Amino acid sequence: MSLQEKILGGLYGQALGDAWGMPAYFDPYQTWEAYGGWIDKFLPAPDDHPVHAGLPAGRITDDSEQAFSLAQQFIRDGGVTLEGAVKAIITWYDRVGGETSPYVGPSTRRGVQALKRGEDPHTTGLWGDTNGAPMRISPVGLLHPGDPLGAVRDAVTVCTPTHNTNVAISGAAAVAAAIAVAMTENATLDAVVSAGMMGAELGRQHGRRWLGPSVARRIEMGVHIARGSGDAFTRLVEIYDVVGASLSVPETLGAAFGVLVMAEGDPRQTAIYAANLSGDADTVGAIACAIAGAYRGFDAFDPALVAVLDADPVFAEYGVREIAEGVHKLASARLARQE
Numbered sequence: 415m416s417l418q419e420k421i422l423g424g425l426y427g428q429a430l431g432d433a434w435g436m437p438a439y440f441d442p443y444q445t446w447e448a449y450g451g452w453i454d455k456f457l458p459a460p461d462d463h464p465v466h467a468g469l470p471a472g473r474i475t476d477d478s479e480q481a482f483s484l485a486q487q488f489i490r491d492g493g494v495t496l497e498g499a500v501k502a503i504i505t506w507y508d509r510v511g512g513e514t515s516p517y518v519g520p521s522t523r524r525g526v527q528a529l530k531r532g533e534d535p536h537t538t539g540l541w542g543d544t545n546g547a548p549m550r551i552s553p554v555g556l557l558h559p560g561d562p563l564g565a566v567r568d569a570v571t572v573c574t575p576t577h578n579t580n581v582a583i584s585g586a587a588a589v590a591a592a593i594a595v596a597m598t599e600n601a602t603l604d605a606v607v608s609a610g611m612m613g614a615e616l617g618r619q620h621g622r623r624w625l626g627p628s629v630a631r632r633i634e635m636g637v638h639i640a641r642g643s644g645d646a647f648t649r650l651v652e653i654y655d656v657v658g659a660s661l662s663v664p665e666t667l668g669a670a671f672g673v674l675v676m677a678e679g680d681p682r683q684t685a686i687y688a689a690n691l692s693g694d695a696d697t698v699g700a701i702a703c704a705i706a707g708a709y710r711g712f713d714a715f716d717p718a719l720v721a722v723l724d725a726d727p728v729f730a731e732y733g734v735r736e737i738a739e740g741v742h743k744l745a746s747a748r749l750a751r752q753e
């Protein structure tokens with residue numbers, strides 16, 4: 415499978431899981447009752463959804479918009495820099511009208527407001543401990559095929575301005591390292607999960623020491639439940655009840671690796687499980703499907719689903735195929751230097 419195909423798979427996966435989970439409610443039973451079973455296609459947000467009401471079927475949210483903004487900035491800068499991460503996140507914030515938008519997460523809002531006051535980006539993220547860090551990090555993994563350590567290093571840089579705590583960096587590093595390994599030719603799902611756990615441990619050594627359980631252990635727990643007995647819905651409820659699916663980083667990562675493994679890395683099935691898991695479903699879906707997409711490649715995506723994403727004006731505005739080309743140039747230059 416070509417590198418291009420894996421990069422495009424990672425980017426479309428991010429969007430697929432995000433848009434698929436967007437209409438989900440807060441717990442699995444609520445989502446199941448509202449939709450009469452599995453969310454098995456793109457759906458609009460229901461009118462009573464507290465965050466996403468008004469969004470049409472197939473619409474991405476802040477997770478993918480921020481990931482794509484970061485990727486565009488990395489391409490402009492020729493790689494990952496702290497200044498670039500600052501610029502990308504402020505640009506996105508202003509574009510969505512961040513001061514009044516319900517999409518801006520708590521840590522990102524706090525960080526961006528401090529950055530705008532002119533504070534040092536090494537201190538603006540010291541309180542950032544929620545899942546904005548892992549939800550937008552996938553492009554960093556795509557830039558480092560086969561190099562999880564390089565992916566972790568760049569993940570630390572990207573987290574610094576808004577999520578400079580060890581719990582947030584641990585989550586972002588887990589995603590970046592898992593994707594870096596998913597990008598390799600003969601990657602197995604076990605190797606991807608192991609890379610995620612290793613990335614979590616390495617990431618935990620960076621940033622301000624903060625309270626929170628081990629991301630690696632939550633990943634282990636999510637995967638253990640995913641591989642257990644019982645039907646798929648029962649295992650999802652178990653993940654929701656035991657691992658959690660709130661904005662907490664260890665919960666998000668445990669849930670994301672859980673649904674990824676339950677779906678055996680298939681992007682569409684991963685999206686279905688993430689959506690019915692509920693909670694912060696768009697973020698769990700975006701993370702899990704970005705990994706799935708890098709692992710299985712763009713060919714694993716149903717063209718009809720790709721067409722729905724392509725037709726959405728917000729997604730189209732980002733020019734994801736162009737982003738894929740830019741990321742491919744940077745990733746292959748890096749590979750060439752390693753040889």
Ligand SMILES: [Mg+2]
Pocket residue numbers: 475476477696697
């Ligand atoms: Mg979101």
